[in-house]
Amino acid sequence: MNIDVPEGKDPIAYVWGEMVPGIGVAAANFSLSVYSHTTLGLREFEAARLRTAQINGCAFCLDWRTERDGKKVEEEFIDAVTEWRTTDAFDDRTRLAAEYAERYALDHHGLDDDFWDRMAAHYSQVEIVELSMSIGAWLAFGRLNHVLGLDTRCMLPSQL
Numbered sequence: 188m189n190i191d192v193p194e195g196k197d198p199i200a201y202v203w204g205e206m207v208p209g210i211g212v213a214a215a216n217f218s219l220s221v222y223s224h225t226t227l228g229l230r231e232f233e234a235a236r237l238r239t240a241q242i243n244g245c246a247f248c249l250d251w252r253t254e255r256d257g258k259k260v261e262e263e264f265i266d267a268v269t270e271w272r273t274t275d276a277f278d279d280r281t282r283l284a285a286e287y288a289e290r291y292a293l294d295h296h297g298l299d300d301d302f303w304d305r306m307a308a309h310y311s312q313v314e315i316v317e318l319s320m321s322i323g324a325w326l327a328f329g330r331l332n333h334v335l336g337l338d339t340r341c342m343l344p345s346q347l
Contacts, residue, residue, distance in 0.1 A: 235322055
């Protein structure tokens with residue numbers, strides 16, 4: 188861990204909430220909004236989120252599975268995310284979500300007209316903006332947690 192967290196303190200709550208409350212609380216609220224206000228389907232949401240987590244290397248993010256109405260993606264889903272180009276497990280929207288996450292993180296200048304034409308054929312403009320903001324949040328906060336060493340000290344709610 189790259190930040191000293193007092194014994195007995197939750198690393199995320201301490202760093203995000205106590206160390207920089209003016210920034211951390213706002214960032215946490217934005218991060219939570221991505222989950223609580225999404226209109227995207229669970230599979231496309233998780234495909235983009237997990238592809239971002241794979242690129243970021245955030246251990247916490249890779250272990251986490253979003254749950255909606257008591258449902259999560261299947262255990263093998265993360266393998267399909269890794270193989271998003273060729274997997275039979277994805278429909279066009281889910282595959283595009285994984286592709287967008289990868290290109291957003293690794294080559295955002297390379298998002299060409301062909302890509303945007305494919306996105307527009309499968310997503311509304313509102314959904315594109317929502318997916319863009321979600322990927323941006325995951326990219327920023329997953330990297331922040333990984334860089335500071337918080338991702339290996341976080342506890343998933345099931346571990347508390």
